[in-house]
Amino acid sequence: MAKKGTAPVRVGDRRELEIEGLVGGGEAIARLDGFPIFVPYAVPGDRIRARVISTKPGYARALIEEVLAPGPLRVQPECPVFSTCGGCQWQALGYADQVEWKTRLVAEALQRTGGLDPAGILKPTLPSPSPWHYRNKVHWAVGKAGGKWLVGLYEPRSHQIVDAPTCRIQGEANNQMLAVVRELLPRFDFEPYDEATGAGWLRSIFTKTGHGTGEVMLGLVTKNEFFDAGPAFVEAVRAAFPGVTTIVQNVHPEPGNKLLGRETIALFGPGVIREKIGPLEFSISAEAFFQVNAAAIELLYGEVAKAAHLETKPRVLDAYCGTGSIALFLAAQGARDVVGIEIVDKAVEDARANATRNGLEARFLVGAVEALLPKVLVAEGAPDVLVLDPPRKGCEPEVLAAVAKAGAARVIYVSCNPVTLARDLKLLAPTYVVESVQPVDMFPQTAHVECVAVLKKAAPAGTAQ
Ligand SMILES: C[S@@+](CC[C@H](N)C(=O)[O-])C[C@H]1O[C@@H](n2cnc3c(N)ncnc32)[C@H](O)[C@@H]1O
DSSP: OOOTTSOSSOTTOEEEEEEEEEOTTSOEEEEETTEEEEETTOOTTOEEEEEEEEEETTEEEEEEEEEEEOOTTBOOOSOTTTTTOSSOSOTTBOHHHHHHHHHHHHHHHHHHTTOOOOTTTBOOOBOOSOSSSOBSEEEEEEEEETTEEEEEEEOTTSOOEEEOSOOTTBOHHHHHHHHHHHHHGGGSOOOBOOTTTOOOSEEEEEEEEOTTTOOEEEEEEESSSOOTTHHHHHHHHHHHOTTOOEEEEEEOOSOSSOSOOSEEEEEESOSEEEEEETTEEEEEESSSOOOSBHHHHHHHHHHHHHHTTGGGOOEEEEESOTTTHHHHHHHTTTOEEEEEEESOHHHHHHHHHHHHHTTOOOEEEESOHHHHHHHHHHHHOOOSEEEEOOOTTOOOHHHHHHHHHHOOSEEEEEESOHHHHHHHHHHHTTTEEEEEEEEEOSSTTSSOOEEEEEEEEOOOTTSOO
16 A cells, blocks of 8 residues: 555556546546546546656646546547647536536635635636637747747647647637748748757747737747848738738847746837727737736626726726726726726836726826835725736735735725635635625636635624624
């Protein structure tokens, strides 16, 4: 009998496994004598033969060699590179089941990490208006193998590029642009950047599209600004894809796997694209974050607006505000004294321009939320509604401490990571009680899910609620 926590398998072993379920990162889980084995791309109910590829104290990981008996939830994946590409984890699971599993995984995070009982607070996940071709942004990795260009996403947990001529979750314009770039790269004398040595020039390629405006941005991320072939490249892209509205070069000389550098040069067009959310129009720079599933944004922000009780004309502070999209969505419907805080200066420039463009009043501050929010809350007092929409790692402890101390009547926490959301909800208790958590599927075919958690300030001890 193996020691507790020691893997009962070794790397290279082949085993038959019954898949029990899915876990937060998107992999499926099977157990061998109670020992967890994670299997990417498998589906609950599958019986598979798998090969063990790694063992760790407490768990192992294995890859499917053969699906011996498909589970009842298994469907035919649409994409030919599904099961090597790291982009989608759940294409072999039908869409309705994906949505149901997202709710289950949010429930598990709330319970395990947040110590919360999901019953009564967690609502069923709202599906995306479209389960395919929904993304408005993509960052393609580029490289060469045997003299041939590779353009695609990475394999999971690696920097091996999966060459992909098209992507089922990208919008049509992103795929058209991918085809153009694949065609043009061999005609230009670019060298792909080598992460290990720092040699080469072209680091990656991105496109952003405005779902509601049809505008398209192509961006090249390069090690330095020298680009003698720039005008010829711009001309070739415009000839092949006349719908492109701007072409930019982002200069990124630093090592490491941050996607973008600090400087962006507009080679053609305004250097930004515009997008619409309802009646509002937003300008988006290369560096600025914007929700990737444009058709689902109104669904997500609609949940925020409902929770903000805009009929009461609340004062709103939007922390981690990006291009000001939530702040302005709320300002347009009655929120007042709206303030946004965001660390990326280009996004704040966009946010200010977006306020003006839409004739709305809002102030946007550039800086880290952890540095600015505590000061703003002391100087201006607590808003009625405090929106937190941090990146995947969640809020810094000092942010949560300042939020608890200031005591806004309502906190609306928008999160793309149920585990850090649950952790932060636990840290905000007992000052705040969680009224509801609404998952919204902004990322079909993947294990990712967005959540809107609505928190109400708890009544002081000894008072009736
Ligand atoms: C998940 S996005 C949300 C943006 C916006 N609310 C939206 O819906 O488009 C998180 C944003 O936080 C910004 N950010 C990340 N770390 C930050 C920090 N420490 N302080 C301020 N903003 C930060 C990112 O640049 C990004 O714009």
